[in-house]
Amino acid sequence: MTDISQIKEHMEVIGADGVHVGTVDGVEGDRIKLTKKDSGAQIEQAEGSHEGHHHYISTGLVAGIEGDKVRLSATGANAVNFEEEEGGQQG
Incomplete structure (x- = not known):
């Protein structure tokens, strides 16, 4: 298991x-908070508006940490489907 x-x-x-998914703003509980300016808005095949607010990724998707990168077990496009909005809604 990865040391969160x-x-x-x-x-x-x-x-x-x-594929770049985002940039860590911090960890809150069991979720990684992504920065507002870099919350996966540029990922191809992403749906909906992903700009202007924080998105969160479950730490359960973390496959490993390699230097200054957090690698997920899901592809970039699939990870966007697992993102949660600030209010807790999945994106």
């Missing part, structure tokens, strides 16, 4: 396919 305490602010979050 190793996840730090400004680390890059990437999908299993190496």
Whole structure:
């Protein structure tokens, strides 16, 4: 199991396919909070509006930590489907 305490602010979050998903703003409970400016808005095949507010990724999707990158078990496009909005809604 990955040591979630190793996840730090400004680390890059990437999908299993190496696609950029976002940038860590912090960890809140069992979720990674992504920065507002970089919450996966540019991922191809992403649906809906992903700009202007924080998104969260479950720490359960973390496959590992490699240097300054948090690698997810889901691809970049699939990770967006698991993102949660600030209010707790899945995106």
